[in-house]
Amino acid sequence: MRIARFSVDDEPKYGIVETDDPEGLVGTVALLDSDPLYRPVQLTGETLPLADVRLLAPVIPRSKVVCVGRNYAAHAAELGNEVPPEPMIFLKPNTSVVGPLDGIVYPEQTNDLQFEGELAIVIGRICRDLPKERAEEVIFGYTIANDVTARDLQKTDGQWARAKGYDTFCPLGPWIQTDLDVADLRVTTTLNGETKQDGRTSQFIFDIPTVLAYITSFTTLLPGDVVLTGTPAGVGPMLPGDSVSVTVEGLGTLTNRVIVRD
Numbered sequence: 001m002r003i004a005r006f007s008v009d010d011e012p013k014y015g016i017v018e019t020d021d022p023e024g025l026v027g028t029v030a031l032l033d034s035d036p037l038y039r040p041v042q043l044t045g046e047t048l049p050l051a052d053v054r055l056l057a058p059v060i061p062r063s064k065v066v067c068v069g070r071n072y073a074a075h076a077a078e079l080g081n082e083v084p085p086e087p088m089i090f091l092k093p094n095t096s097v098v099g100p101l102d103g104i105v106y107p108e109q110t111n112d113l114q115f116e117g118e119l120a121i122v123i124g125r126i127c128r129d130l131p132k133e134r135a136e137e138v139i140f141g142y143t144i145a146n147d148v149t150a151r152d153l154q155k156t157d158g159q160w161a162r163a164k165g166y167d168t169f170c171p172l173g174p175w176i177q178t179d180l181d182v183a184d185l186r187v188t189t190t191l192n193g194e195t196k197q198d199g200r201t202s203q204f205i206f207d208i209p210t211v212l213a214y215i216t217s218f219t220t221l222l223p224g225d226v227v228l229t230g231t232p233a234g235v236g237p238m239l240p241g242d243s244v245s246v247t248v249e250g251l252g253t254l255t256n257r258v259i260v261r262d
Helices: 073-078 132-138 151-157 161-165 208-215
Strands: 002-008 011-018 028-032 043-049 065-069 088-092 103-105 113-115 117-123 139-146 170-177 186-191 194-200 226-228 243-248 252-259
Touching: 002 028, 088 161, 117 186, 117 243, 132 139, 132 208, 139 226, 139 243, 139 252, 151 161, 170 226, 170 252, 208 226
Parallel strands: 065 226, 103 252
Antiparallel strands: 002 011, 002 170, 011 028, 028 043, 065 088, 117 139, 117 226, 139 170, 186 194, 186 243, 243 252
8 A cells, every 4th residue: 555644735645656757746635634654554435546645755654763874885985984783773864754745944054965865664663672573563654854964074073863864854654665675776866866775675785684783673663763774875965956766666756846945
C-alpha cells in the first residue's frame, strides 16, 4: 500500500493512494479513519482526487529522525572521508521534517546548502536490541528523504546538530510504501531537472538489518521514528529558487524548492 498523510481544508487525514504519477499529482486517495501506524487500516468509504488534497510529510516522527552517515563508499570519498568501520549515526530533530512541495529554507548562517537524497525507513514497532534477522518485523514501510545539509557549518562546527537540524532540513514524502523490496533500488536526485546523484541501495556499506540492529543497540526506536539510510555520491549546492527532486525506484519522487524566509 501507498499510505499518505494529507490535508483537506487544513485538516490532516490519512489515506491509501492510487496513482501512476510518481509525485502523486494525479490519481485518487481512499480515506482511512485514523493513523495506520497506531490502528489497523480501516477505510471510511470516501475517495478524493489527489488534485484536491495537499500531500504532507507522511509521518511526523514521535521522537527522532536517525541518520546513517557515509553509507556509500563513493559519497565518503567525494568529501575526503574514510569509510567508517561501523555505522556512523547522527540525529535530526522532528522539527526539521517538512512534506512534498514545501520550501527548504536557506538559512542566513550558511553559504553552502546541499542536497542529499536518500531512502528512508519508517519504524512500525517499539524496538531495542533488535536482532538483524528480525529487522523486517519492525519496519512499517519506506519513504523518500532529503537530508539537507549546511556543508560549511558541518565542517566548522565539529558536530552536525546545527548543520543537519534546521527547520525544513528533512523533507519526507510523498507517501509511505508498505511493501517494497529495497535490496537494489535506484536512488537519484535532480537539481532543476539535471541529474546530480545516481546510486543504488545495493551499494550500501551497511545494509538495513545491520543499521537497525546497530541503532537499537543503544537507543529505542518508537513507532513513527524515521531512519535515513545514507546518500549516494554527487551531493552538491542548492540556491534559492532551485527545485530539487529525489526519486527512489518503485516508490516515487519527492520535490521541494529552496526558498528564503520572509
